[in-house]
Amino acid sequence: MLELEHGFRVVDVHARLDPDEEAVATRGREISPERLQREMHQAGVVRAAVSPGPRPAGEGYLRANNAVARLSVDRPFVAMARLNGPRDIGVGTAARLRNVAATTADHHAEPGDVEQYAYNHRFHGFVLDPTRDGLPTEAVLEQIAATDSPVLLYSTSHVPPAAVAENVLEYDFPVVLSSFGGFPLDRDRMAEALTMLDSYDDLYLDTSFVRYRDVLERGLLEHPDRVLFGSGAPDTHPDVGVMEVLTLDVPEDLMTRAFTKNPARLFPGLAPGADD
Structure with missing residues (x-):
C-alpha cells in the first residue's frame, strides 16, 4: 500500500499489539508487531499507544x-497495561448489588499491579474492556487515580456511556471512551457521549x-480539545482512520488537535519530544 502524504504529525491512542503467535492466529487480522509498525508508517502515524487483545477467561494480563x-x-x-476485574459494569440497583457480591480471583488485577505498571512510566496508561474482562x-x-494515568475504555452495547458515567467517571483520572462510545455504529450512543462531554471534564473520545x-x-467543532485520534488497528488499517479525519470539513487546526495536541496532553509518551 502506498504511504499517505499529509503534513500532520499523527499519533494513535488506540491500537492493539498481539504479543504472541497464538494471539495473532486467533484474533482479528493476522498481524505481527513488524507489520503493525509498517502499516503505521504507511499511514503517517509516528507513534501509537498499544495494548494486548483479550485473553481467555480465567487468565490474567500480567x-x-x-x-x-x-x-x-x-x-x-x-x-498500555490491560486490566481485568470481577465486577459488572451497568446502571441501576441490580448492577450495584452484583458488584457488592463479586469476589476477586487470582487472575484479576490488584492495586499493587497498577502501582508496578505505572512505576517509572514503563506503561503509559491503562486499558479497560468491561464487556470482555469485567470491571476492576x-x-x-x-x-489508577493515584498514578495520574489515563485510561482507554472500550465502549460497547453492553457498556453504554451512561454505565461508564455511573461506574468509572467518578474517579479522578482521564477516560478516553473508544469509538465515541458508539461501537458498533450506534449514533444514539455517540450522541450521548458527545453530550456527556459538557458534564465531565475528564472524559475524552477517540x-x-x-x-x-x-x-x-460535530465532535471536533463542538469539543475541539476532547477528541483524540484512534485507529483501532489492526482490526482496521490505520490508513482508514487517518483518511476519515483528513477528509472532514473542518479547519486544519482542529485536525492538528485531534492528531497531535490532544493525545500529547493525556499521553506524554506520544508528545513530539518522544519520537527520538
Whole structure:
C-alpha cells in the first residue's frame, strides 16, 4: 500500500499489539508487531499507544502486558497495561448489588499491579474492556487515580456511556471512551457521549470506527480539545482512520488537535519530544 502524504504529525491512542503467535492466529487480522509498525508508517502515524487483545477467561494480563512492553522497545509504540476485574459494569440497583457480591480471583488485577505498571512510566496508561474482562475493583480504580494515568475504555452495547458515567467517571483520572462510545455504529450512543462531554471534564473520545462524517465533525467543532485520534488497528488499517479525519470539513487546526495536541496532553509518551 502506498504511504499517505499529509503534513500532520499523527499519533494513535488506540491500537492493539498481539504479543504472541497464538494471539495473532486467533484474533482479528493476522498481524505481527513488524507489520503493525509498517502499516503505521504507511499511514503517517509516528507513534501509537498499544495494548494486548483479550485473553481467555480465567487468565490474567500480567504476561501479555509485559510482552507488549517488551515488544514496544525500539519501536514507535508506547505500552498500555490491560486490566481485568470481577465486577459488572451497568446502571441501576441490580448492577450495584452484583458488584457488592463479586469476589476477586487470582487472575484479576490488584492495586499493587497498577502501582508496578505505572512505576517509572514503563506503561503509559491503562486499558479497560468491561464487556470482555469485567470491571476492576474500586481499590484498583482508586490506585489508577493515584498514578495520574489515563485510561482507554472500550465502549460497547453492553457498556453504554451512561454505565461508564455511573461506574468509572467518578474517579479522578482521564477516560478516553473508544469509538465515541458508539461501537458498533450506534449514533444514539455517540450522541450521548458527545453530550456527556459538557458534564465531565475528564472524559475524552477517540475516533476509532466512528465512520460517520457528521458525528466526527460535530465532535471536533463542538469539543475541539476532547477528541483524540484512534485507529483501532489492526482490526482496521490505520490508513482508514487517518483518511476519515483528513477528509472532514473542518479547519486544519482542529485536525492538528485531534492528531497531535490532544493525545500529547493525556499521553506524554506520544508528545513530539518522544519520537527520538
